[in-house]
Amino acid sequence: MASIKDPDVVEQFSSKLEEIRTKLLIQAMGEMMNEATSQFCQGHKQYMKSVLDTCSKKCKEDETMFETIEAYMEDLKVKSSVMKEKHTERPEIVEEIEDKERHKEFIMQKIEKLKVDQAKSRELIHLQNKANKDRLKNLNKIKEIFQERLSLEIRKIQGEKLQFIFRNINHKNPESAYTFLLRINEEGVYQIVSCDPPLVQMEHLERRLQETNNFSAFLANARKAFVALCRATKTA
Template sequence: MASIKDLDVGEKFSSKLEEIRTKLLSQAMGEMLNEATVEFCQAHKQYMKSVLDTCSKKCREDETMFETIQAYTEELKRQNSIMRERSGERPEILGSIQDKESHKELLIQKIEKLKQEQSKNRELIHSQNKANKDRLKNLNKIKEIFQERLSLEIRKIQGEKLQFIFRNINHKNPQSAYTFLLRINEDGVYQIISCDPPLAQMDHLERRLQETNNLSAFLANVRKEFVALHNPPKTA
């Protein structure tokens, strides 16, 4: 009987030991779980902090990018507005440029025409100067001839004017002067300015001189007219 009781005690003791072992194992597992949980929580916090920092940085970068995009968009709108305004002004600008080009062409044509006219005028002036020199040369020859034969004196007065003085016209007064004033105008044409005493045929003689340019014949005819003043034609 004593041995049976001892067997129950053994079972109880084994059961008690199992209970203690289970309790200790549970405590050990709890402590391990708590430590793992703490480490996990700390690691999770660090991870979440890193994620939050990354997200915050990304958000700031996105905000900066959005602000830049918005600025670019506003600038693009402004440039488009300027382009539209300039597009509206373009026809006027092109029209102004075309008008200036047309005006420039007209000016060039006028300048060329003036150059041609100037060249012609230079040639004409040169030709007239040469003709006048030839006339003056002839006048000098005529002067010598008429001074010797017809008692003619020629004086240069006021530039291009010449005074012709005839003497020995009036036999009663040989030194009495009979004069006329002649000039050569810009076109190289002979013109009688005055005559003393007046001759009725002077206008006719002037036209003949302009037609023929024969000054010698003109002077001879003028002298005849002066002589005729003192020797009128006899009537029948």
């Protein structure tokens, strides 16, 4: 029977305790991340509903305008036909008809512009919806990788902001937290709100994230920057 003082037994016991602790920590972080993801999805659905309601209202207003314009143009066509049938037209009547023709041309140009604007609005909504879905899919994809391998914790802070917490950066103090706060603005662009401790590279990393939309590479580079900062602080 092995003695409790046997170094191998102590090491095995410590290893088993660490394994249980790691599993419990991963399970807890997974539950928090699922909650943050659910809240993000709900916020995204509410945002898209607001955009679609606005677009629907605009379309109905435009349709009413088109119907009014068509009725006006039909009435103008009838009046113009009646006026042209008269043999003795007064100069002011001719001028009125010409003014109405010019006004009709102006209305037709406005209709074409409204059609173009509507097409652009639909395309913008489609692209924004696709971009947000891609971002959410990307966040879900990298969640497990980073929380298991890089000791990353993600918390939802103050509405639409997410706090990213790295640990195991400082080997002398593994529980020391290296964090930054991120949000997605109204245009769907990633923005870094704060960073603790500050990183001189963070502005560059933020710009690269906005250009490439590669969130996993951004997190990996942010962790590398924190590690480098920790090492530089030790040697200073």
